[in-house]
Amino acid sequence: METTYLILNAIVAGLLLGGLYAAMASGVSISFGMLDVTNIAHPAFIILGSYIAYIVNSNWGFDPIVTSFVVSPLFYLLGLLLYRVYYYAFERKGQQSLRSLAFFFGILFITEVVLILIFGVDYRLVSAAYTEKTIQIAQYAMTPDSTLHVDLPLRMVVPFVVSMVMIFALNWFLSHTFFGRAVLAVAQDQFALRLMGVDPVKIKERAFGLSLAIAGVAGALLIVVQPVQPSIGRDFIGLVFAVCVLGGMGSIKGAVVGAMILGLAESFTSTFAGPSWAPAVSFGLLLLAVAFKPSGLFGR
Amino acid sequence: MQKMSNKVFIPVVYGVALAFGLLSMLAPNDYFYSAAYTVLLFVILSSAWNILGGYTGYVNFGTAAFFAMGAYTTVAIFKFAPGTPLIVMIIAGMLVAGLTGLGMGALTLRLRGVFFSIATLALSVVMFTFVVNWDYVGGARGAYVIAPRVAPLGFGRYIYFLYAVMIFLSATAMIVARIIETSTIGRGLEAIRDDELAAECCGVPTLRLKLLSTTISGALMGMAGTTYPYFVSYVEPASTFNLSYAVNSIAMPLIGGMTTWVGPLIGAVLLGTVQQVVQVTISSAWNLLIVGVLLVLFVTLAPEGIMGLWYDFRKKQRAKKGAAQ
Numbered sequence: 319m320e321t322t323y324l325i326l327n328a329i330v331a332g333l334l335l336g337g338l339y340a341a342m343a344s345g346v347s348i349s350f351g352m353l354d355v356t357n358i359a360h361p362a363f364i365i366l367g368s369y370i371a372y373i374v375n376s377n378w379g380f381d382p383i384v385t386s387f388v389v390s391p392l393f394y395l396l397g398l399l400l401y402r403v404y405y406y407a408f409e410r411k412g413q414q415s416l417r418s419l420a421f422f423f424g425i426l427f428i429t430e431v432v433l434i435l436i437f438g439v440d441y442r443l444v445s446a447a448y449t450e451k452t453i454q455i456a457q458y459a460m461t462p463d464s465t466l467h468v469d470l471p472l473r474m475v476v477p478f479v480v481s482m483v484m485i486f487a488l489n490w491f492l493s494h495t496f497f498g499r500a501v502l503a504v505a506q507d508q509f510a511l512r513l514m515g516v517d518p519v520k521i522k523e524r525a526f527g528l529s530l531a532i533a534g535v536a537g538a539l540l541i542v543v544q545p546v547q548p549s550i551g552r553d554f555i556g557l558v559f560a561v562c563v564l565g566g567m568g569s570i571k572g573a574v575v576g577a578m579i580l581g582l583a584e585s586f587t588s589t590f591a592g593p594s595w596a597p598a599v600s601f602g603l604l605l606l607a608v609a610f611k612p613s614g615l616f617g618r
Numbered sequence: 619m620q621k622m623s624n625k626v627f628i629p630v631v632y633g634v635a636l637a638f639g640l641l642s643m644l645a646p647n648d649y650f651y652s653a654a655y656t657v658l659l660f661v662i663l664s665s666a667w668n669i670l671g672g673y674t675g676y677v678n679f680g681t682a683a684f685f686a687m688g689a690y691t692t693v694a695i696f697k698f699a700p701g702t703p704l705i706v707m708i709i710a711g712m713l714v715a716g717l718t719g720l721g722m723g724a725l726t727l728r729l730r731g732v733f734f735s736i737a738t739l740a741l742s743v744v745m746f747t748f749v750v751n752w753d754y755v756g757g758a759r760g761a762y763v764i765a766p767r768v769a770p771l772g773f774g775r776y777i778y779f780l781y782a783v784m785i786f787l788s789a790t791a792m793i794v795a796r797i798i799e800t801s802t803i804g805r806g807l808e809a810i811r812d813d814e815l816a817a818e819c820c821g822v823p824t825l826r827l828k829l830l831s832t833t834i835s836g837a838l839m840g841m842a843g844t845t846y847p848y849f850v851s852y853v854e855p856a857s858t859f860n861l862s863y864a865v866n867s868i869a870m871p872l873i874g875g876m877t878t879w880v881g882p883l884i885g886a887v888l889l890g891t892v893q894q895v896v897q898v899t900i901s902s903a904w905n906l907l908i909v910g911v912l913l914v915l916f917v918t919l920a921p922e923g924i925m926g927l928w929y930d931f932r933k934k935q936r937a938k939k940g941a942a943q
Contacts, residue, residue: 356732356735356736358679358735358736358739403918407917407918407921415675415677415730415731415732416671416675416676416677416731417872417917417921419677419679419732419735420677420868420869420872420913420917421913421914421917421918423679423864423865423868423913424865424869424910424911424913424914424917425914427861427865427906427909427910427913428907428910428911428914431903431906431907431910432907434903435903435904435907549861552739552861553743555736555739556736556739556740556743559736560740563733563736592751594747594750594751594758595747595751597743597746597747598743598744598747598748601739601740601741601743601744601747602740602744604736604737604740605725605726605737605740605741605744608725608726608729608733608736608737609725609726609737
């Protein structure tokens with residue numbers, strides 16, 4: 319019975335974690351999967367989002383998630399700017415791969431070091447009405463004074479719900495609006511898009527902005543779930559790309575499934591092998607995915 | 619200008635290295651050795667990175683992993699038999715890192731370059747987790763590796779010996795890079811970098827060449843790591859797997875220039891020295907910031923690095939001369 323509950327708890331925790339990962343990875347699904355911009359600095363912007371939520375929350379006590387939606391236009395603008403630089407320095411000259419990778423790596427590094435210079439390497443966290451509460455379901459009395467139950471900590475449930483709603487909205491937006499369809503078209507055939515009288519660069523620019531806006535929100539969700547420190551960003555690089563590759567490049571639905579798989583794998587690893595092994599899971603899965611099924615589960 | 623043949627180049631490099639080593643005996647204090655050791659370490663790492671990155675066009679973000687593999691090979695051998703001579707550890711470290719590079723390459727090099735890059739990032743984290751959980755080499759706590767009291771070959775203090783070894787290894791790394799560059803292998807790699815599909819169509823054995831360069835590059839990075847435990851005498855995962863190794867080994871060739879073996883050398887000496895100065899005078903966080911900013915500036919504004927700027931300058935001069943005549 320105890321094992322059953324251990325497994326149940328691991329499944330619930332894994333799915334909740336997967337919700338967070340889906341939010342973190344859906345931005346990469348857009349930039350890497352659809353626009354073919356290998357933004358390995360994406361996790362750095364997630365961490366930046368975490369810190370903005372932290373500053374606002376610790377100084378004025380505003381809700382971190384609401385804050386992140388309010389400041390997301392700033393991330394959008396940052397994305398426009400970054401894409402402009404990327405476009406003029408690399409994409410236009412057709413030397414995307416090597417130098418642009420180094421470029422984004424440099425951006426990742428600068429963001430991290432600046433955050434360290436300002437905030438130091440301490441772990442930061444936020445507080446809101448829901449960060450301390452835990453709901454317990456499926457109670458089962460073992461003995462009169464000890465019960466088994468499945469934990470639903472609200473600090474994970476709230477980000478999960480927000481993430482799912484956001485991704486649902488994103489998916490609807492991409493498949494039902496002109497702009498969204500144009501983004502999908504960029505992924506398929508830029509030349510054809512040009513013939514339709516749409517400038518692919520403009521579309522890519524805005525879509526890249528959108529992916530950073532999502533990163534900002536994901537950052538707030540992250541800091542609700544766990545304390546954040548500047549250099550944890552790079553630990554998520556493998557994760558977001560693993561989710562993106564596992565689910566199939568450029569498929570938002572696939573990213574959600576990939577995120578759930580990763581969340582479950584990580585949660586089971588920490589439950590049964592110890593939390594110190596958990597970081598290796600996402601990267602291990604990524605290596606396997608890249609090596610054996612690079613087109614992903616829902617790949618085109 | 620006639621290019622120097624490798625038969626001449628090898629003795630020249632070793633000669634310069636020897637002269638440099640003898641000259642450093644004039645160094646006023648011991649700090650010089652430790653600073654110079656770090657710069658030499660980066661000379662090896664960036665030369666190694668450039669064999670894959672500069673010549674072949676595949677970005678390896680896992681320098682820290684390969685470096686740490688070399689370092690931890692030394693730690694493991696040291697734990698097993700403390701008296702083992704350094705040369706055994708160097709060879710073992712090269713083997714471990716080289717084979718890992720080969721394995722990584724075999725898994726990912728069939729795909730687009732981006733996947734290889736992301737996989738190398740993944741490799742660092744997997745290796746890090748593995749080492750943290752491996753108690754034999756100290757796990758997360760770290761391990762002490764005490765250098766022998768008497769240095770071999772009559773060097774007196776061990777740091778002098780390590781320094782001499784590093785000079786020799788850096789010279790070797792540069793020679794390897796230059797040999798690859800001037801051979802048919804180098805031309806094959808260049809073809810891959812410029813257009814892989816076209817290279818494949820012309821009969822260049824692309825996969826085999828890529829695997830070769832990944833292996834050599836990995837082995838050299840591992841080689842750089844093998845002497846590190848003796849240098850710091852206390853090895854722990856967080857500093858051995860530090861991201862700054864990856865950033866530096868990318869930034870240095872990019873800043874120096876990636877097409878020849880000279881670029882990484884210039885970049886490493888320049889950036890390495892600047893970092894040593896900044897680290898002493900300001901702080902180590904600032905020196906990382908400087909590396910990051912320089913990397914981004916160079917890659918956007920001067921993508922061919924200092925060597926590229928130099929060639930442009932020469933070309934302009936010649937054009938001026940031509941116009942004057």
